[in-house]
Amino acid sequence: MLRIEHVSKRYGKKEVLKDINLEIGPGIYGIIAPNGAGKTTLMKLIATLLFPTEGSIYWNEQEILSLGAEYRSILGYMPQKPGYYRNYTAFDFLSYIAVLQGIPHDAAEEKIRTLLTRVNLDPDDRKKLKNYSGGMLQRAAIVQALLNDPKLILLDEPTAGLDPGERVNFRNMLHEMSSDRIILLSTHIVSDIETLADRVIFLKDQTVYVNDTPANIRSILDGKIYAVPQDYLLPHNAKVLEEQPSDNGTILRVCSNKPLPGCKLLKPTLEDVYLMIYGIRK
């Protein structure tokens, strides 16, 4: 169990996170917020890369900073911009990380091979990392985060650079692993966690804005999302979320508190909630 208690992070006068409180048990948690809203800072605080200005983070009721190596041995972290040594092969780089994780040589080799196969990198494991594509590097970084069979997995924007097929494979992989561990996934791509996450955390104004199951979050907008023709006269407080071209002209996806007669009622998605919370950035 991971517990975040009154955690704040400031850089000088700039407050990045303010009084974050979370209790996180096994399962997949999606952290959603626009760029620059503090997702990465929260991930880094949990990964002990940053130190809270106020508050503490606990793993099984023990402060993570006092646990030190014991805590990091159950942690798997994939940073937003994973780095690599250009002249290493994927296998060599992962072997190096395995040593840093304190994994015995034979076990590490077996684990690396299994995971590389799982992310379809096994045919390229002897290729130098400088010759890898962006997607391949991303997959190598995912393997690096999973090498020590972590109980707590932090993935910061892990699907950036992955093609649709790889994304599906990645989601399946996370789903398989999620039964007995905590997976925290930060992203601004809502579709990544729509079907995957057990709980979704929205960050707004430097703090936790919503923390609930996707179904409960979507239910906030039940009966409020409509498909509306472009020439329809919208009520004053209605908000256009999306414009979709169709055979009968452009159809608007609209959120309205008042019923819109003659318009088709749609099922709300997490993206609708996202747009209602953060607005549309032009």
Place this chain on the structure above:
Amino acid sequence: MTGKLVILRIRHLLQAKFFLFYAIACLLLNVYIADITFANQTYPKYLADFTRDNGIEITEKSIAAGESLEDSLQKNVLVSDLYSISNPWEEVTAKDIYSQLSDLVPMIRNQKLMEQKYAKLQDRIDQIQNQKEYLHLSCGSYTSDIYDSLFSMLMRLVTLEILLYASGIAIWTAYEDRQACTEQSIAATKTGRNIQKTGYIASLILVFATWIFIAGGTFLYLCIYCHLDSFLRSSLSTGFHIRFSSVMPIPFVSWIPLTGMHALQIHLLLQFVLACIFHGISYALSLRQNSSLQTLMTLFSSVLLLFLAAYVFVRTDLFALFELSVWNPVMTAYLEYMWFTDMDLYSVIPMQETWICIVWIIITIVMVLTGLKIYFRKDLNA
């Protein structure tokens, strides 16, 4: 586990080929300079052959042996050297040197310390006389030139090379993971921020290996190919060795009995100690600062400031401040040609360079330990 990590880190650092090229280029340069400076000189070789058969001390027997050699240009120089030897200490005492210096150099304010220094030096002068070190042949009339070429040029070059390497590899190692964006992935592993500790040890081992390669290679070349045998076996305080300090010529004297070989060895050793200090300071600074450029600028401006301070304090006769400004590894390296001698007017205690190094080794250890501690509590936000 730490041992395994250090080995891995060394293997990893060895992949940075430019450090390897740098070391090879330095050795080649040193060998080239040693070659053009010493290897082609015929007199040291001639003298080496002569002293091998007749010993390094000038005696009646060796004078006779010199005269019986086949006629040649070298023989003429040798015989002239054998006859022209004198005891420079017969009429000069340490007290005389001190009184002349204190008359001539207005900046000497700390007279008591200087008096003590020269009083201590008299013991060594007596020893030179009693053991007839001044009769050692060394390189005869070429002794001062050979000494200058060896210690004022070649050894200073080796020192500069190893100091640059030590600082460079320290900064490279400390920042490498940040440059490669691997710092966060690595810091979140079980080893965590201990990676900098292993980085420090690994890069220090490489400094040692490179020092062995550059300095050892140069040393071996000097010993094997440069025919300096008689110079290396003789005391450096011979009758042929007159130094010109900034005010007056004085016979060469060192704090400890010093043959050419001893001088070479202790120069190399102190060189390595200085390299460890430079490496440690550069590493400690890198752990505190956030960019390699910032660290490089800090080091560069510190070196400039130290030279500037020394210059200003000399010009303004602020002796105490000047003395303080030379108590650092940069000035110690710069004044290498004066190590273990009393030739500099700037050192107030015997073997000052050694004491400076001891003090700075302690400072460096403290800086590295606090640097590692700071890195442990540093936000890794790059």
